[in-house]
Amino acid sequence: DVKVTQSSRYLVKRTGEKVFLECVQDMDHENMFWYRQDPGLGLRLIYFSYDVKMKEKGDIPEGYSVSREKKERFSLILESASTNQTSMYLCASRLGLGATNEKLFFGSGTQLSVL
Amino acid sequence: AQTVTQSQPEMSVQEAETVTLSCTYDTSESDYYLFWYKQPPSRQMILVIRQEAYKQQNATENRFSVNFQKAAKSFSLKISDSQLGDAAMYFCAYIPYGGATNKLIFGTGTLLAVQP
Numbered sequence: 017d018v019k020v021t022q023s024s025r026y027l028v029k030r031t032g033e034k035v036f037l038e039c040v041q042d043m044d045h046e047n048m049f050w051y052r053q054d055p056g057l058g059l060r061l062i063y064f065s066y067d068v069k070m071k072e073k074g075d076i077p078e079g080y081s082v083s084r085e086k087k088e089r090f091s092l093i094l095e096s097a098s099t100n101q102t103s104m105y106l107c108a109s110r111l112g113l114g115a116t117n118e119k120l121f122f123g124s125g126t127q128l129s130v131l
Numbered sequence: 132a133q134t135v136t137q138s139q140p141e142m143s144v145q146e147a148e149t150v151t152l153s154c155t156y157d158t159s160e161s162d163y164y165l166f167w168y169k170q171p172p173s174r175q176m177i178l179v180i181r182q183e184a185y186k187q188q189n190a191t192e193n194r195f196s197v198n199f200q201k202a203a204k205s206f207s208l209k210i211s212d213s214q215l216g217d218a219a220m221y222f223c224a225y226i227p228y229g230g231a232t233n234k235l236i237f238g239t240g241t242l243l244a245v246q247p
Contacts, residue, residue, distance in 0.1 A: 056239060064234055108176075118164050118228075119178050120166075120176075120178075124174055
């Protein structure tokens with residue numbers, strides 16, 4: 017089965033720090049996503065990538081950037097962490113265009129606290 | 132804009148009883164997928180059930196079934212014979228069919244409690 021691995025389950029950072037959240041998938045998926053999950057707001061898309069070095073902004077990209085240098089790895093970067101970025105971050109992947117058995121595969125999430 | 136709405140922030144059901152979670156969506160597309168995902172306290176998102184919009188027959192997976200009303204843009208999840216392990220956050224989600232840059236759009240979730 018597809019495995020999506022997020023490097024940290026819990027992370028505590030200080031305001032102003034540069035933060036990297038890493039995500040790796042092992043099934044050669046073309047599409048990868050970063051979502052943010054907050055109570056009462058559901059999952060909101062930050063950025064997604066549909067191929068290596070290709071990315072598109074989601075609904076809430078402000079304060080974030082991403083990097084996809086290799087197909088299996090998609091990194092979310094908080095350039096200067098702020099307290100309002102305290103949240104649960106979920107990475108997901110999808111095979112891509114033309115896939116049958118359409119679904120998203122998720123990592124187990126990173127709970128980020130910015131103090 | 133494509134949106135997904137879950138109007139029930141919390142629901143509760145007695146063990147062995149049946150519960151229905153509601154979901155409505157808005158789209159101008161004719162071909163798309165709809166999903167229900169479950170997120171237990173472990174935080175791992177688990178696909179519960181998937182429905183292709185072109186299929187008239189409602190999807191079922193064991194104790195889980197959907198009522199898909201395409202014209203009404205409604206996609207509810209019915210859980211029969213509820214078990215303690217069904218307690219979780221449930222998310223309804225939508226994605227258009229095809230397209231390399233399509234993205235999954237989620238509702239705000241329904242927190243389901245199962246009472247013993």
